[in-house]
Amino acid sequence: MARKNVRNTNTKNTLEAIPTIIGAGITEQYYFEHLKNLFGYRLKIRPRFFGNENIYYIEQRIRQVLDEGGRAICIFDADVTNWDAAEKKKLEELKRKYGNKPDVLICDSLPSIEYWFLLHFRKTAKFFTTSKEAERELSNYIRNYEKNERFLSKPDWVIQMTDYEKQNDAVTRAKEIGMQENQSYTNVYKAIEELKSK
DSSP states (O other): OOOOOOOOTTSSOTTTSOOEEEESSHHHHHHHHHHHHHHOOOOEEOGGGOSOOOHHHHHHHHHHHHHTTOOEEEEEEOGGGGTOHHHHHHHHHHHHHHTTOTTEEEEEEESOHHHHHHTTTOOOOOOOSSHHHHHHHHTTTSTTOOSSHHHHTSTHHHHTTOSHHHHHHHHHHHHHHOSOTTSOEEOHHHHHHHHHHO
């Protein structure tokens, strides 16, 4: 009688697992879907894991991925922490809890992922207090940029950022700018580096 090969997900090396992207909204969802299609990145995108910037909701999704023995990459905007002290505290707690776990990668941006997109075109440490400010600046480089499904579902806007040099420049700029008081920052480059390495 043949033995069944049972896989224990608790002992699975989560660094080798195909990561699941957890995102705040449709911008993150479509960005990573387009990257997956353009570059063949190995990642999981579940639409139900997108659409809520609430830190509590994001942590619930992290737990779900970890319970399944997976690896979570969390992409979200931190602009709400500028005016909501309770959310700021929750974000700090989330980073303390998961920041050093090998199966979770926290990739927040202040004010928003549009700041990450902007770094593909130029280096700036300007403090954008709202995502709308970053979006306006980005529209100088990606014409007609809009945060709606009609625009985001088409890959053209991502193609404008996927030239090898632009993507490398964005990673370098994000690292150089880092996380300082009273300036914008992004950690999305960590996700890109991980996806490129797989």
